[in-house]
Amino acid sequence: MTGRLQARSLIDALVAELSEQIFDGRLPAGAAVIETHVADEYEVARPTAKAAIERLVGEGLLRRGPHRSARVPVFDAGNVADLYFARTCLERQVMRELASRRLTPPAALGAQAEIRALSGAGGSTTAVVEPDIRFHRSLVDAVGSPRLSRMHASIMAETRLCMAQVQAFGLLRVAEIADEHEAVLDAIADGDPERADQALDLHLTRACRALLTRLG
């Protein structure tokens, strides 16, 4: 948990703004993010824009080579597979750890409850993305490792971008997601690392496969 008060520098604000544009598609896949344009648009100096872009590159939300403008990454099949492989790697071990401690974090339960509610209401499927991410994040955070949380956050940022890009909302039924989450939580509550591991693996494998079929 970061402090309640957060000093936001100009660069921080720019990073946040650009992130949002990337996530909601205003900056489409493959679009060039040019330092001078950003600087003009937000009325900041070029070094400020540059720093923000470099930070986004560091977080994986933008890619660029030397002397080339940064671009919003386009996810191909290999990229999606790698993203989910890395994510699965992290989260499987986390589930094992949580199960061996029988630790079901309240935040995860809350997020799960929200997803359940959405599945009943049959509301917009895009609305499930946010609590879903929160569910996974709260599980990872529960093990209490700052480094692990940081790595996971980075992976999830990319995941979110990937989902937005592939327009993956509606590919999976909300009820299925809720059921799979439930299975993970049950296994953790039972203190069964092996089952928790497999339940999570199934959950992510399905999600990944849905994305891959959409990509062809």
Place this chain on the structure above:
Amino acid sequence: MTGRLQARSLIDALVAELSEQIFDGRLPAGAAVIETHVADEYEVARPTAKAAIERLVGEGLLRRGPHRSARVPVFDAGNVADLYFARTCLERQVMRELASRRLTPPAALGAQAEIRALSGAGGSTTAVVEPDIRFHRSLVDAVGSPRLSRMHASIMAETRLCMAQVQAFGLLRVAEIADEHEAVLDAIADGDPERADQALDLHLTRACRALLTRLG
């Protein structure tokens, strides 16, 4: 594997130089790394020094808050524990994966051979650090996930810094390290994920415990 040819910008060179200074202790734990000093020392402009420092902060080799100078992090017990926890998380899953594929990368075998040779010669124990890191890195790289390799590289950079700081060389016998590595490789070659997982867990747990006892 990155390309054979690498365009090194000034900032890249600075990052490399500062990294070395941090690793070999010329910049001791807690030392402040001040933008203007770096700029003067290497005869570059302050923005250049700033960019290099920010990159090192991003890699975890320096820490800093807003309006405060960057500092070489000091590792306390909690920090070491977290570092090894995150590392173990990653590597355990990797070993499982490699074992299920029966994949023993040649680079890992080479590094292991070097360590064996050192254990026979009874040479300087500090010399084991480099091949040891190479051993673990080559295993992670073998799964072929760029993201995973990147995360691991970041963790290992911190690990190296931590070991240098605690002066952990000589805490463990080279022969023991070699034996533990051998156990991991055997389990992978046998296609036994469970055993590979546990062999690696033991290896890292021991290393971590050695560091922790040194810290008191």
Place this chain on the structure above:
DNA sequence: TCTGTATCTTTGTCAGGCAAGTATGCGGGA
């Protein structure tokens, strides 16, 4: 002793500019 203030250090951000590298379009030669 504690507190408030003045000063110094260091970072955040800016403006403007030159050099170097990359992409693009055009014209000439095979």
Place this chain on the structure above:
DNA sequence: TCCCGCATACTTGCCTGACAAAGATACAGA
């Protein structure tokens, strides 16, 4: 017609120099 080399425009890498703002420090006063 197609391919190759060349000139141009665009973009980034790095620079100098500067001012404002935030932390750190030391000192004087209550």
